[in-house]
Amino acid sequence: MLDLARSAVEAARRLGADHADARVVRETTESITVRNQEMEGIDRASSEGIGIRVLAAGRWGFAATARLEEAEIARTAELAVRIARAASRLPKEPVRLAEVEPVTGTWHSPMQEDPFAVPLERKIALLVEATRRMQTVKGLAFAEASADLFRRRTFLATSEGTAVDQTVVHTGAGIQAIAVAEGELQRRSYPNSFRGHIAAAGWEHVERLGLVEEAERTAAEAVELLRARECPSEVTTLVLDSGQMGLQVHESIGHALELDRVLGMEEAYAGSSFVRPDDLGRLRYGSPLVSVTADATIPGGLGTFAWDDEGVPAQRVPLIVDGVLEGFLTSRETAVVLGLRSGGAMRADGWQHLPLIRMTNVNLEPREGTLADIIGDTRDGIFMATNSSWSIDDKRVNFQFGCEIAWRIKHGRLTEPYRNPTYTGVTTEFWNSCDAVAGREDWTLWGTPNCGKGQPGQIARVGHGVPPARFRDVRVGVRG
Amino acid sequence: MPGPFGPEEFARVAEAALELPGADGVEVLLIHEWGGLTRFANSTIHQSTWREDTDLRVRVVRASRIGVASTNAFTPEGAREAARSALEMASVVPADPLFPGLTPPQPTPEGAGLDERTASASPDERAEGVAALVAQCPPGYAAAGAFETLGSEVALANTEGQRCWAPLTQASLSAVVTGPEGGSGYAETVARRVEELDPVAIGRRAVTKAERSRAPAPIEPGRYDVVLEPAAVATLVAFLGWLGFGGRELIEGRSCLSGRRGERVAADAVTIVDDALAPGTIGVPFDFEGTPKRRVELISRGVFVDGVYDRRTARQAGTETTGHALPPPNPDGPFPLNLAMEPGEASLEEMVAGTERGLLVTRFHYANVVHPVASVITGMTRDGTFLIERGEIARPVRNLRFTQSILEALANVVAVGRETELASEFFFSASRVPALRIEGFAFTGVSDH
Numbered sequence: 038m039l040d041l042a043r044s045a046v047e048a049a050r051r052l053g054a055d056h057a058d059a060r061v062v063r064e065t066t067e068s069i070t071v072r073n074q075e076m077e078g079i080d081r082a083s084s085e086g087i088g089i090r091v092l093a094a095g096r097w098g099f100a101a102t103a104r105l106e107e108a109e110i111a112r113t114a115e116l117a118v119r120i121a122r123a124a125s126r127l128p129k130e131p132v133r134l135a136e137v138e139p140v141t142g143t144w145h146s147p148m149q150e151d152p153f154a155v156p157l158e159r160k161i162a163l164l165v166e167a168t169r170r171m172q173t174v175k176g177l178a179f180a181e182a183s184a185d186l187f188r189r190r191t192f193l194a195t196s197e198g199t200a201v202d203q204t205v206v207h208t209g210a211g212i213q214a215i216a217v218a219e220g221e222l223q224r225r226s227y228p229n230s231f232r233g234h235i236a237a238a239g240w241e242h243v244e245r246l247g248l249v250e251e252a253e254r255t256a257a258e259a260v261e262l263l264r265a266r267e268c269p270s271e272v273t274t275l276v277l278d279s280g281q282m283g284l285q286v287h288e289s290i291g292h293a294l295e296l297d298r299v300l301g302m303e304e305a306y307a308g309s310s311f312v313r314p315d316d317l318g319r320l321r322y323g324s325p326l327v328s329v330t331a332d333a334t335i336p337g338g339l340g341t342f343a344w345d346d347e348g349v350p351a352q353r354v355p356l357i358v359d360g361v362l363e364g365f366l367t368s369r370e371t372a373v374v375l376g377l378r379s380g381g382a383m384r385a386d387g388w389q390h391l392p393l394i395r396m397t398n399v400n401l402e403p404r405e406g407t408l409a410d411i412i413g414d415t416r417d418g419i420f421m422a423t424n425s426s427w428s429i430d431d432k433r434v435n436f437q438f439g440c441e442i443a444w445r446i447k448h449g450r451l452t453e454p455y456r457n458p459t460y461t462g463v464t465t466e467f468w469n470s471c472d473a474v475a476g477r478e479d480w481t482l483w484g485t486p487n488c489g490k491g492q493p494g495q496i497a498r499v500g501h502g503v504p505p506a507r508f509r510d511v512r513v514g515v516r517g
Numbered sequence: 518m519p520g521p522f523g524p525e526e527f528a529r530v531a532e533a534a535l536e537l538p539g540a541d542g543v544e545v546l547l548i549h550e551w552g553g554l555t556r557f558a559n560s561t562i563h564q565s566t567w568r569e570d571t572d573l574r575v576r577v578v579r580a581s582r583i584g585v586a587s588t589n590a591f592t593p594e595g596a597r598e599a600a601r602s603a604l605e606m607a608s609v610v611p612a613d614p615l616f617p618g619l620t621p622p623q624p625t626p627e628g629a630g631l632d633e634r635t636a637s638a639s640p641d642e643r644a645e646g647v648a649a650l651v652a653q654c655p656p657g658y659a660a661a662g663a664f665e666t667l668g669s670e671v672a673l674a675n676t677e678g679q680r681c682w683a684p685l686t687q688a689s690l691s692a693v694v695t696g697p698e699g700g701s702g703y704a705e706t707v708a709r710r711v712e713e714l715d716p717v718a719i720g721r722r723a724v725t726k727a728e729r730s731r732a733p734a735p736i737e738p739g740r741y742d743v744v745l746e747p748a749a750v751a752t753l754v755a756f757l758g759w760l761g762f763g764g765r766e767l768i769e770g771r772s773c774l775s776g777r778r779g780e781r782v783a784a785d786a787v788t789i790v791d792d793a794l795a796p797g798t799i800g801v802p803f804d805f806e807g808t809p810k811r812r813v814e815l816i817s818r819g820v821f822v823d824g825v826y827d828r829r830t831a832r833q834a835g836t837e838t839t840g841h842a843l844p845p846p847n848p849d850g851p852f853p854l855n856l857a858m859e860p861g862e863a864s865l866e867e868m869v870a871g872t873e874r875g876l877l878v879t880r881f882h883y884a885n886v887v888h889p890v891a892s893v894i895t896g897m898t899r900d901g902t903f904l905i906e907r908g909e910i911a912r913p914v915r916n917l918r919f920t921q922s923i924l925e926a927l928a929n930v931v932a933v934g935r936e937t938e939l940a941s942e943f944f945f946s947a948s949r950v951p952a953l954r955i956e957g958f959a960f961t962g963v964s965d966h
Contacts, residue, residue, distance in 0.1 A: 070848050076610045078846025080585035081602055086570065098640075101568040103589045116567055116640075120553070123640035124562035126648050157609050165611070178769070217770045222890045302558045305661035305693045308882065308899075311965075389568045428885045428918075430897040435918055435964040437895050439887055457888055459895075461918070461962050492556050492663040493566065517893065517920040517959030 038063075039202060041105060042194035045089045048114035050196055054091035054121070056134065057114070058195040060346060061087045061105070062388035067153065067186040071164040072179060073172060079157075086388035089114050093121035095131025099391040134369040135379045137349050139198035144343035145206075147336060148239030152186045152208040155240045160184055163248065167212050170252035176260040179215040180252075183232050184208075184243060185486070187498070189387070191346070199348035207339055207498060209235025209484060210243040212252055214259035223262035223456055225441055227255040229280045230423050235484035235498075236337045258442060261454060268443050268458035270514035274418030275460055276411055276473075276507045281440055282401060283483040283501035284424040289464040290322070290329055291399040291499070293433035294356050294364070295382075296371040298394075306492050308431025311464065312362065314375055320362040323468030326404055326506075329357040331366055333381060333397035338500030339484040340397035342384075347392060349381035356399070360469070368394050386495035393491050398482065398500030404474040408505040411473045413449040419513055420444045420451060421458045437461040437515060460513045467508060475504035519551045519569050520636060521670040522591065524682040531674040533593035534575045534600035540607070542578035542619045543600060544675040546805055546844060547571065549591070551636075552667035555643035560651045560659045565640060576845045577603035578619065581612040585846045617828040620807035622678035626794055628685055628802040635686035635711040636668030646716040650692055653720030658700075658727055660720065662692035666711050671801050679807040687799050689941060690714045693900055694723040699733055699966050700913070702726025703879050703900035705748065707941045709799050726879060726901040730913040736904065736963060738917060742875030743958040744868045744905065750858065750950040751940035752881040752896065754789065757923050758853045758948075760889050762791070762815050764830035764841070765850025767823075773892035773924055774821050782821045783927035786861055789816040791825060791841070791853035798939060799947045800855040805847075808840040815853070816927075827851040857949040861933025868932050868954040870908040876958075877903040877910060881919070892923040897964065918962035929956045 042059040049057035063085045070077035086103035087110060098121025102113045152160075164182035171180030187207040194200045211233015213226045228234040228246055236242045277285060297303055298310045312320065333340055333351035342351050347369050356364045365375075366382040371394065383392035412420060426439030443458035444451040482502040489496055522530075531545040551569035555562055573596055574587040584606025586599040643664045651660045665688065672682040691705035704722035706714050745753075757773075766772035774782065793800025793810040802810050806828060814822045826834060827842035830850055841851035869877060876898075884896030898916045905911065934952030941947040 070846075071611075072848070074611070076583070076613055077848040078585070079583075079606050079610055080587065080846050081606070082587040084570075084589040086589065088568075096562065097564060099564070099566040101566075101570075103570055103591075120565045120567060120640040123644040124555070124565045126641075126644045127557070127561040127651060129561035129563075157606060161610060215771075220890055222771055300559075301659070301661065301695075302563055304558050304695065305556070305663060305691060389570055391564060391566055426885050426887055426895070428883050428895045428897070430916055430918070430964045430966075431882050431899050432964070432966055434966070435897065435916075435962055437918060437920070437962070459887060459920075463965070492564075493554050493568070493665070515887075515895070515920050515961050517922065517961060 038192040039194055039200050041087060041110060042192045045087060045110050045114050046194050046196050048111045049089060049091045049118060052115055052118045054093045054118050056092040056196050058193065059087055059089045060388055061192040063190045064387055065188045069160055069164060070183045071168050072181045074165050074168050084387060088385060088388040089117045090391055091117045091121050092132055093118045094125040096121045096124035097132060101389045132370055133373050135373040137369060137379060140344060140348055140350065141200045144203040146237040146341065148206050149241040150239040152240040153188065167248040167252045170249055171212065171214050171256040174253055174256035174260055176216060177214055177256045178217040180256065181213040182248060184210040185232055185235060193346065193348055195348050201344050201348060203343050205237055205342060206239065207235055208238055208240055208242050209233050210246060210248060212248050212255055214256040216259040216263050218263045221263055223259050225255045225259040226423055227251045229483060230425060230441065231487065235339060235486050237339060237341050238337055262442060262456045265454045265456040268455035268514040270516055272510055272512050274415055274507065274509055275511040275513060276415060276418060276420040276446065276505065278422040278505050279479060279481045279503050280423045280483065281421055282503040282506055283485065284427050284438065286399055286401050286501050286503055287485060288427055288429045289433060289436055291396040294366055295394045296365040296367045299365060300371060300374065307490060311432040311434050316362050318363060321360055321469065322357050322362050322465055323360045324471045325359045326474045327357055327360050327468050327471055328402040329399060330355050330402060331382065331397045331399050335398050337482050338398035339486060339498040340500040345381040345383045346385050347379065347383045349379045352381045354380040366394050366396060384497060386497060390495045393495060395497040396499040398502055400502035401504065403477045403480040403504045405476045408475050408479045411475060411505060411507050412446055412451060415446045415507065416448060418446045420446055434464055436464065458513065459515045460511050461515050462511055470509045471506055472509055473507035475506065480504040521684045522549060524672065527672040527682060528674065530591060530593055530596050534596040535674060535676055537600040537604060540577045540579055540604055542676050544576040544619050545596060546574040547672040550667060550669040552665065553640055553643060554663055554665040555640065555647055556663045557647050558661040560654060562644060562647055573599060574844055575599040575603050577607045579604065579607040581616045582607045582610050583613055583616060584610065615829050615833055617832040619675040619677045620679045620828065623809060625681045625803040625809040628683040629709055631668060631684035632686045632710040635666050635688050638666035638711050646690060650716040650720035653717060653724050654694060658694055658696040658724060660692050660694050664690045673807040675807060681803045681807050683802050685799060685801065688714055690716060690719055692719050692723040694727040696727040696731060698731045700727040700731035701900045702730060707939045707947060730901045733913040733915045736914040736917065738960045738962055740957045740959055742872050742956050744872060744875065744877045745953045745955065746879050747938035747950050747952055748880035748940055749878045750953050751948045752884050753923050753926060754856050754858055754948050754950050756884060756894050758856050760886065760892050762824040762853050763850050764824050764826035764834060768830060768833050773890055777821050778823055780821055781819050782924055783816055783819040784930040785819045786933045787816055787819050787927050787930055788859040790814050790857050791855050792857055793855040795857060797949050798855045804840045804842040805844040806842040808838050808842065810840045813839045825851045825853045854946045858951060860935050860937050860951045862935050863932040865934060865952050868952060869905055869910060871932060871954065872905045872908060875905045877905055887920060893920065894923060895920040915966060916964040917960040919959060920961040921959045926955050926958060931956055
């Protein structure tokens with residue numbers, strides 16, 4: 038397959054491309070959903086094709102096809118060059134690329150048990166049992182369990198001599214309990230919402246999650262929420278669990294620090310960023326407890342790889358250090374604008390799409406203590422857990438999140454549960470109000486497999502290693 | 518340039534799956550798409566792409582046990598392999614007691630068909646359109662957006678004898694123009710044919726908005742009367758489609774409209790239908806299990822009529838499928854892809870003139886569900902938000918966050934626009950909606966721009 042990628046690159050070069058890269062990508066997925074001990078759906082999908090990206094006349098062109106015959110690949114390369122030349126109709130400085138050393142090699146994300154080789158009966162039996170255990174809780178309407186497997190093999194060749202073959206395997210599962218009453222619906226998820234906890238690992242990851250063991254507690258909380266009071270509207274101290282912290286970092290730090298957004302390249306769709314290039318080294322993004330790193334090297338993350346889709350080696354890039362902005366997520370094209378080398382964040386959603394700057398594993402570095410310590414140290418406030426809703430403005434300033442459950446913290450203890458909790462804030466004010474970040478013990482590397490960006494729309498699989506944290510003077514219980 | 522495979526080629530490939538031994542039933546669904554997208558930002562083209570892909574999806578039934586496998590290899594071997602994989606799954610999974618059987622043979626309506634020029638639009642044509650749009654920007658203003666031209670075909674065959682095939686096209690051109698002192702404006706056209714797009718008009722409209730929204734003033738959150746332009750209304754209607762009209766949610770008590778059939782849920786002026794065959798939309802003339810599409814009234818003069826169903830949920834509800842199945846396995850149930858709100862009689866200017874104090878909203882951004890059963894969503898305004906005072910646009914204001922029940926908003930509609938616009942969130946889904954004037958819309962926060 039590397040030969041096919043190389044032949045596409047050569048074809049593009051013969052047609053006058055100044056730079057070319059080609060990715061032959063093979064993807065396989067399996068998705069299983071069980072509800073109330075019955076099958077909701079099972080599907081397997083496979084996809085294979087080639088995406089060819091060229092620089093010609095100083096502009097990008099990209100074309101992709103699923104037909105992997107020589108003639109079709111040559112035609113697609115020609116189309117990519119034509120697309121690049123058509124773009125030069127409008128004036129623009131020619132695209133320049135940051136230097137990168139050509140690389141060759143093969144890499145596979147680590148795993149113990151290939152999830153695709155695990156017998157289907159075993160996978161289904163686990164999910165059925167988890168729903169059965171949830172259904173033992175009286176008053177539960179729906180008990181759902183799901184498993185998702187993903188394998189992507191990428192053969193990348195570039196006109197600079199890079200030729201790599203890399204495979205990632207992601208495996209995950211989760212359960213969800215849904216309780217319904219007149220005009221009310223409550224759900225609790227474990228280990229996290231939106232299909233659970235997905236990691237770069239094999240089936241062993243699913244077996245360690247404890248889906249069956251946590252089923253009854255999860256179901257009982259969903260039913261209990263039907264009787265709980267609404268989260269009150271107030272300005273208070275807010276403690277967030279690790280699951281919600283993942284989304285908070287994702288929306289208000291990760292996306293805001295993508296350098297293509299900062300440079301206006303995503304303006305038309307999901308928007309730009311309040312951060313400017315010259316904020317680097319100056320902007321106090323958060324309190325001194327807030328240090329955030331984009332780390333593509335950490336084992337187990339959905340944003341972990343050996344090389345990005347431009348052939349740039351995986352790196353650990355500090356974004357915020359002790360509260361101060363120190364870096365961006367970058368590509369070769371954007372890094373050179375700031376006189377930097379690429380941080381290796383370019384990834385494409387399969388062969389059909391051109392690479393964009395995507396989060397790798399954007400992690401909030403752990404500090405000290407545990408979630409219990411933070412709650413124990415809080416006189417009055419609210420603890421929220423497990424994301425249910427998210428929204429942020431087009432410059433990543435004003436955000437609002439919803440969680441599945443909250444509890445009142447009184448004198449260091451969790452007391453009354455609340456349903457439908459929400460909170461809202463402004464990005465830098467919020468992060469500067471952070472006065473506690475838990476340590477490694479409660480730090481979890483979550484997978485976010487559904488990050489949308491770009492036109493045509495692309496979905497990226499990214500990671501967030503995050504501990505629980507505390508924020509002061511936050512508005513909770515948003516009501517219309 | 519590629520085009521559709523056509524019904525004969527599809528039949529040849531599908532046959533390899535349909536003849537699978539050991540299955541009680543087999544269904545083959547093809548979704549084939551091709552096209553280009555020219556993306557621009559900072560008034561120049563920065564990302565320009567073309568792609569072609571197929572999704573050949575095979576559903577196999579064995580003793581009410583169902584497996585689904587898909588491949589993008591559009592060959593008899595690919596179809597056969599997917600069928601084998603689906604049968605393997607169907608052999609080990611628990612049965613679906615509600616499985617209603619595959620769709621029996623029946624005629625499906627003619628679709629709008631393929632527009633050749635759209636299906637084969639070149640990168641030069643798209644670049645020319647972008648250049649014409651960008652040329653509308655005065656000094657100090659910059660345009661960003663996307664010009665997309667797509668062709669597609671959808672085809673279905675099953676062992677009951679149902680056969681369907683339809684080609685279609687879609688073209689869209691959108692622009693966000695930004696200017697000095699925080700000015701920002703938006704315009705978009707979505708159509709079946711590329712010749713319906715007017716890049717100059719789209720550019721001018723976005724520029725005018727950006728000029729008028731320069732230096733937006735701070736504003737306090739609270740309840741405001743609003744005039745929502747069609748792009749903003751499309752967000753409310755699309756989310757109502759998700760939270761309200763799906764047959765599965767209705768049956769299970771998870772819809773904001775569960776148990777409310779025949780009840781008044783919106784103002785008298787509000788009528789919402791789903792109609793994939795309407796001339797002003799972009800729709801497939803059958804659903805993804807082969808049931809012919811037809812017009813379905815969802816809310817009629819403010820009264821909730823019923824939702825949409827596929828074969829499985831129709832069986833559960835004791836009714837007929839309305840032709841709204843999504844591709845299998847689809848745990849989410851049926852979904853209305855071609856919503857339309859019927860127009861009223863007011864012009865946008867009249868709606869503004871009828872507002873004593875309120876806000877004119879161009880569009881919403883990044884909306885999401887807060888409370889599904891109460892139909893509460895949140896999101897931001899974007900690209901042109903204006904304060905209306907004494908029936909006139911007084912000044913631009915900074916963007917606001919809304920947290921609002923959709924049904925409450927529709928109950929508070931006091932005027933419906935006479936013009937409608939087509940908005941498309943994703944391919945195969947398009948809503949045609951007018952502007953609305955709504956009283957007491959809840960804004961719960963503000964941004965700094």
